[in-house]
Amino acid sequence: MEIPLNSAWRKRLLVSGAALLCLVYLVFSGSLFLASLFAERPELTSLQRAARLDPGNADYRNHVGRYFALVARDPVAAIAPYRAAVQLDPHTARYWFDLASAYQVLGDVSNQTWALEHAIEADPTTPDVAWEAANFYLVQGDDEKALREFRVVLDNEPTLAGAAIQFCWHINPDADMLLRDVVPARSEAYIAFLNLLMSKQETAATAKVWTALMATPQPFELRYANSYIQYLFDHKDTEQARLVWRQAAPRFGLSAYLPTSRNLIVNGDFSLDVLNGGFDWQYEKQRSVTLTLDPSDFHGGRRSLLITFDGPGVNDAGIRQFIAVQPNTPYEFSAYYKNGELEGAGGPHFTLQDAYTREVVYDSDELKEAGFWKSASGEFTTGADTSLLVLRVRRLPEGSPIRGKLWVDDFHLTAKRQ
Numbered sequence: 001m002e003i004p005l006n007s008a009w010r011k012r013l014l015v016s017g018a019a020l021l022c023l024v025y026l027v028f029s030g031s032l033f034l035a036s037l038f039a040e041r042p043e044l045t046s047l048q049r050a051a052r053l054d055p056g057n058a059d060y061r062n063h064v065g066r067y068f069a070l071v072a073r074d075p076v077a078a079i080a081p082y083r084a085a086v087q088l089d090p091h092t093a094r095y096w097f098d099l100a101s102a103y104q105v106l107g108d109v110s111n112q113t114w115a116l117e118h119a120i121e122a123d124p125t126t127p128d129v130a131w132e133a134a135n136f137y138l139v140q141g142d143d144e145k146a147l148r149e150f151r152v153v154l155d156n157e158p159t160l161a162g163a164a165i166q167f168c169w170h171i172n173p174d175a176d177m178l179l180r181d182v183v184p185a186r187s188e189a190y191i192a193f194l195n196l197l198m199s200k201q202e203t204a205a206t207a208k209v210w211t212a213l214m215a216t217p218q219p220f221e222l223r224y225a226n227s228y229i230q231y232l233f234d235h236k237d238t239e240q241a242r243l244v245w246r247q248a249a250p251r252f253g254l255s256a257y258l259p260t261s262r263n264l265i266v267n268g269d270f271s272l273d274v275l276n277g278g279f280d281w282q283y284e285k286q287r288s289v290t291l292t293l294d295p296s297d298f299h300g301g302r303r304s305l306l307i308t309f310d311g312p313g314v315n316d317a318g319i320r321q322f323i324a325v326q327p328n329t330p331y332e333f334s335a336y337y338k339n340g341e342l343e344g345a346g347g348p349h350f351t352l353q354d355a356y357t358r359e360v361v362y363d364s365d366e367l368k369e370a371g372f373w374k375s376a377s378g379e380f381t382t383g384a385d386t387s388l389l390v391l392r393v394r395r396l397p398e399g400s401p402i403r404g405k406l407w408v409d410d411f412h413l414t415a416k417r418q
Helices: 008-039 044-053 058-071 075-088 093-106 109-122 127-140 143-156 158-171 175-181 187-199 203-215 222-234 238-251
Strands: 289-294 304-311 316-324 330-343 347-354 360-363 374-381 388-396 402-415
Touching: 058 075, 058 093, 075 093, 093 109, 093 127, 109 127, 127 143, 127 158, 143 158, 143 187, 158 175, 158 187, 175 187, 175 203, 187 203, 187 222, 203 222, 203 238, 222 238, 238 316, 289 316, 304 316, 330 347, 347 402, 360 374, 388 402
Parallel strands: none
Antiparallel strands: 289 304, 304 402, 316 388, 330 374, 330 402, 347 360, 347 388
């Protein structure tokens, strides 16, 4: 439809209408701009002006409520602007939480619960929302709802997994129920649960969590498996430790570190990297001892372990390996060594001990006076209750000064054929 502009009054009318629209737009835009400026100021009068200039902005109403609640310490006065905010925007959980907090201060549990449930409805998967809700329900004694919200936390915020699982255990210390109904199939949640159970000495329950962890394809760090294996060593559960290592090693591309019937000692020729955990070699710094992988001199494989002694107080070289064995079983051990100008009374020995009773089942002769690769070997039978041995390079007599170099390589341990 065309409007003819062939008369002066029609032209003036059109121009006036356009000018009026521009004026209205400028006034509206100016109000919004002024409102944003006032909203940035922390004074109550400025915040109230912002809310008046932009009455449809829920955030400005919420700012006024927060001033009353947090600055003026007047939760009664905060209720009205908070309720105005949730009426304008019922889909923002933060507004509902602020309203719930004001009701909490007033001791109005009924309205606090109402506001909190609206917050969850507005944002059911955000961890911050779920965390606040879970703690509220926990205080109110509503364990079922608290566990429901803690599951949301566990499912969405790995950094809160440890704290969340502790609350869950406090509510109901039942590993089967928590695995079934609360802990999601996520590696971070399972690791947090596993760590908690280890701290509580719930060894039987840790096996269930480990099974659940291995059932999920989600990645996790090898150190958690090593930590669990060490826990099992400490609690004399060798069989579970063996199972954990058999399952963990292939998952991390470490199948070469699995013991075999041909050699129960892992990485016996030091051709693989030393993992310092699990059933591989473990090491710790000892005074006056230095450990080095030496690719220039070896008996088998492509490198050996060079142990350099330089001073007093040496009891142990600081390298060891745990080996799972069977009780009442004969075994054959062998290893190679060479040394360079070892000085001091006595000398180092290859020693195999029961990891729990500390009974020595094999102790080699002194590893001295061998400027070439020389074998140390022997046979022994494990005790009736022996399930785990520890292989060490032990210094005898302990504590006396020793200086020089010792290379060790090609460790083997096998069950003796009957």
